[in-house]
Amino acid sequence: MRVREYLTEHLQRLLKQHFSLDIAAKDLLINVTRPEFAGEYTLVVFPLAGRLKMAPPQAAEAIGALAVEHLRVREYNVVKGFLNLSLEPALWMEFLDEVRSSDQYGQRASKDQTVMVEFSSPNTNKPLHLGHIRNILLGWSMYEILSAAGYHVIRTQIINDRGIAICKSMLAWQKWGEGATPESTGVKGDHLVGEYYVLFETQLRQEYQTWQQTTEALHLYENQKGPDETPDAFFARYKNEYFNTASTLGREAREMLIRWEDNDPDTVALWKQMNQWVYDGFDETYARLGVEFDSIYYESDTYLLGKSIVEQGLHAGVFYRQDDGSVWVDLEDQGMDQKILQRKDGTSVYITQDIGTAVQRYEDHGADRMIYVVADEQNYHFEVLFAICKLLEQPFAEGMHHLSYGMVELPHGKMKSREGTVVDADDLMDDVREEARTIAMEKGAINDLPEEEREDIITKIGMAALKYHMIRVQPQRRMVFDPAESVDMQGQTGPYIQNAYVRIRSILRRLDEEKTVDTRPYQPSEHEMELLVHLSEYPTEIEKAADQYDPSVIANYAYKLAKLYHKFYSEHRVLSAESEEARGFRLHLSEGVANVIAHSMNLLGIQMPHKM
């Protein structure tokens, strides 16, 4: 029983039969009735009044009378152009029975469509950080939400395992690592590799500073400085240039990259080993975050994929070759720029690899849609990518979507791994777990449990706090994260929602199995009704979250559900209700709420504890 669908469908039929009015379902504006008015659902009649050739109140009256006569509507009232409908209690009982007896309420029928979601997509030269956490949580919950909405979803990532960055870590390890391994040092593999990346940058900075004192550097400054440019400003600007020209470390790193591209056995072996350390570390972090993938693409496998596409595009005349041999696409008539696709030496660039990877994925999985969870700094890149795929008339081009999200920043500004100002994913998870532990110990409710169970609960609470904090904000908003202020555990938070679930579990634990649950009709109070109506909205919210690619829809829905339950809990007794009917109804209502809380939070990757 989907209450909203029942109303939509039957009101449509009513309008057609009695007024010969054809209204599409999406044009029938049905809202949840505001608490200050009687009724559960409200039909907004203003848009219909004109077509009915009646004033809005008269039209609402007419429809309301028909609804009471022909539909499962108990009564109605009209306020201006708003028609408030109260549905029959029996209909609500049917709904409640469904939602409390299944933990899959909200799951939509299969749409027979495959969607690929790409997320995480890390570099292999450093561990995952706060930014990845936002990315991963968004990607994961989109996977869950789209699955719930009836799609077949494939989770994937592209691992950026090649290029100059990983060579920096490799070179530093070779020069100064003295054979250190994760085993010998006890350092998690991705962290170990990250340490050498940072070490490289530190050494490079020193080398650069020493070089700035040389006469060669001073000459450069004198010759190339801008008007009024200080040496500091000039050398800050010149840094990349230095790395690519005068720097010894830069030259060594580039040489290593060349050896790698030439398949030099030693270099490849080192590369494989260090990457493996990183992957082992990532796997641990992914496991803690509760995520996994169905397919993984490695840039080292796909970076050459663009070649044949470039050929295709040249043949089709949508690309062109410049005199120096480089290949370009002109997107100026679409408001974009000219974009290089292949260097004059024949090597492919980032966007070409992305086209290649997309084609490969379509061949592998035949997905109708591909969703890229990538930060908003790459908005333009994806616009261009999608435009090119359309020009190439790729079958998947229309189904591509960039789930763009705002970067996570620290109070002082952006995180910079080179400068060591990143919030590490593992550290952050440790911190929130400790915070959860401190609070749990203070409250004392789980102190008597066996250690294993207690740790499990503490982890669930900490992760809920962290995940909810990250997901509750709409993706496109950028967010500031202050590591000094621990993640909240009170108010609109993950633990608050878990607490509502725990309260229900506690009631159900105390339920006397011998005693029957009364199912006779019961007229719910206003608050009980509000809770019931909100429960019934769950499938609609899933569809909304899926359509808008926005998990925060679910986060806000779950919060409101928990809030309504907490309020209900404080105003009503369940086990010792004033009547058997009330007791039965409230037990079922509580079960329904527990089911939907657990289901909706699971869509966000958040687990429910039974006690806290």
Next chain:
RNA sequence: GGCUCCGUAGCUCAGUUGGAUAGAGCAACUGACUUCUAAUCAGUAGGUCGCAGGUUCGAAUCCUGCCGGAGUCACCA
């Protein structure tokens, strides 16, 4: 400068395919645990929805212009 995103209470955010008196949390203050878990609930206080016009029965929501912030406009990824 072009394009994209953001601007709602002191802070963090909901609410936008145009609907009823713009809602939460945090922080502050006041109450409520012998009663199913107080990580809770109730209350007080806090708003020119960035600014100015326009569209209409109705605008935080749509349009135009402006102001402020972020990103991007690499033969980096």
